[in-house]
Amino acid sequence: MSSTNTLMVLQKRRRRSLLRFLLLLALGAGLWLTLQYLNVRLERFATLFDRLGTLLATRYYPPDFEYIMRPRFLQSVLETIHMALLATLAGLLLAIPLAWLAAFNASPLPGVGKSAARVFITGARAIHEMIWAIVFIMVLGFGVLPGVLALTLGCIGFAGKLFVEEIESIDDAPVEAMRAAGAGPLAVFFFGVLPQVRTAFIGIGIYTWDVVFRSATVVGFFGAGGMGWYLRRTADQLQSDRVAAIILLIAALVVISEVISHHARTALEGRTGQRVLAR
Amino acid sequence: MSAAQAMPGSNPAALARWRQARRRGHMAVLAVTSLLLALSVWAVQGSVIPGTDWRRMGGFAEVVTGFGRFLPPDPTLLPTLFEPAVQTILIAIIGTLLGAVMSLPVAVLGAANLRPLGMPGYLLARGLMTMSRSIHEIVWALIFVSAVGLGAFAGILALACRSVGFVSKLLAEAIERIDMRPVEAMKAQGARPLDMVRHAIVPQLLPIGLGTLIFEWDINVNRAAVLGLVGAGGLGLTFHNQLIASNYAGVTTVLLTILAIILVGEAISVRLRRRLV
Known part of the structure; x- marks a missing residue:
């Protein structure tokens, strides 16, 4: 040089x-x-x-563990689990057709339907589920139903985006072969798209459960059902020892749920031999 | 779930096996579906029916008019939204940055192949990651509002603590997957440890780290908007004010503003990440 x-x-x-x-x-x-x-x-x-x-x-410190053992509080924990369960199921069931509509390579309505589904998923995702909960409370009053609806929207936003990404990365050859053979859009979805993404969808579904459950523990903060309301009440009344107990309980529940879903995902991976999304 | 396999042609034994596997697959789907159905019925009966204020909700027509009140959005609010929007965006940026800084030591401690402080440090880091993710941003905000008072600072700290879990977990995974060959090559040349980190490790982690940060910033805008509800300022506060004033149209305007910020942010982040990866 x-x-x-x-x-x-x-x-x-x-x-x-x-x-x-x-x-x-x-x-x-x-x-x-x-x-x-x-x-x-x-x-x-x-x-x-x-x-x-x-x-x-x-x-x-010390956390008031006696408080979280009261039957009324435990009832709200059960309510939280119920809400998360319903919202996850409803959200996933709605997110699959929405993702199908929104995916650019498989959408049966590539024009207006695709854009509408995209806007819906992004909108559900952009607004925090707590804010959705407040909006639903403004119309439906306090209670479990607004919480479930808000969590459902959150679930659609979260799982919908991942579903769309999954559908958009499939192998297009079978889809095009079916289309060329004259198959209708429903047939293409069920026999061309779904078999390719089924494992990934189940993995995403399990992961979504974690996310929804985590939100469900606090979505009641503004009165949308579940244990969040108790968090609000004890925090407002400066009963910090009770707040600490509730926070620890939430952390424990989230960890338990994560351990279960981790095992479910690993089992799924073992059965199918495919890598399931893990974050 | 072997139904996806192709149907075997002429071999009768294989055909019988295939049919059996297919039947078993159908049975499994049926079992899972009925289990989920039973769980939903249990949940609806146990919580939704007794836990909802059906009388306040009224009939279908009332619900429709209730949602109708949110439309059309109130455009007169828009000029007043500029400053809270900027605040929300800035809170999200600073919170994400602080979270990133806090994530670095946690990720190093929690990387299974490094463990600089041995098992206790590893377990501490993993515990912090779980804690950070399992405590909701609202709860973090409550804790910090009681420590530093109302205002953006509490929001920033809450976002940072909430972000640590996700960012450090991904970073730790990236550290675990690091290609050791460049490091060993430098070691063979007699490089100093700091130079090894600088030239062989950081370049491998930077794209993943920056990508994660951009992703996290996106979520943090969404979270920052809700933190205003518990006193951290920004758009959440505006939302709260519209809520108290029962200005439904104004609520819609605030929601659309948040949506617009997220859309712009997503467009930017997609472009940035494409350049990084």
Whole structure:
């Protein structure tokens, strides 16, 4: 390598590192301005752990486990499981046809139907299920039904997107062969598309259960049924020891549900020999 | 589920086996379907029927008019939505960044092939990952509002803590899958450990990490919108105000604004991730 060449490389490298430095400086300045704009007092960050520590040690500890053993609370836990169950089933059943409509390679209505299904799935996904719950409460009143509906929408948004991605990555050859042979759209879906995505769909369905169950534990926060309401009530009344017990119970339930679904997914993988989505 | 296999042609023994497997597959589908059906009936009878305020809901016509009140959206609200929208987006960005910074040590501790602090560190990291994901953002927000008071700071901390689980889990998996050959090549050349991290490990993790971050930012906009309901500012607060004022049309406007932000964010993130991967 000639010396001029080395010089050019060095110069280029110096220019690039200068550019990188300026970029970093701009990012830092942007970050600082943003924190100022959001009124974040960084000095509070220094005392945060102190305060959090005393808060956890004096108010949240010890957890009031007696509270979560009361029959009325346990009833709400059962209600939470019921809500998650119904919402997952209804959501998955609705998400499959919607995903079929929304997938660009298999949609039976590639025009308006596809766009409508896409907007529906994205909309269900973009809005948080808690906000959906409040909207449904505004119309239907407090209770379990608005919670189930909100969770169903959340389930459609979550599973629908994954289903669409799965359908869009199938092998198109069987679908096109069936179409060329004159098969109708329903036949194409059931015998051309579904056999290719069945295992993945079951895996996604199991995973969706986890997500929906996790949301179901708190969706009642604004009055949509389940144990979330108790979380709200104890938090509002500053009964932090009870809040701690409820949080620990939620974590335990979520872990149990995740362990079960992990085993279900592994069993599915073992049976079919296909890799099932795992996150 | 062997029904998907092709039907065997002339061999009668294979045909009988195929028929039997097919029948077994049908039986399994039937069993699962009836189990799910029974569970739904149990759930509807146990919770939905007794737990819903049917009298307040009224008949079908009332429900339809109830939903009809949300339309059309109220466009006069739009100018006032700009600032909360910016706040929500910024809270999501800062929360995601802070979560990413917090994820780094957790991911390193929780990577099964590294375990720099041995088994206790590994278990601690895995426990933190589970805790972060299983505690809902609303609960994180409640904890931090009681620690630092109302405002964006509590929201940022809540989002960061909620993000740690997902980001560090994916990052730990990426670390576990790392290709060790470049690292060993550098070691053979006598490179310093820091240089090895810088030139052989970071380049392998960067695309996955950035992709995960962009994905997580998307979700965090959605979460930030709800955190306003418990006092973290942004669009959630506007939503709350419209709710209290019973301005149904305004609620729709806020929802459409959130949808618009998410759509734009998704378009950007798809493009960014395509460039990264």
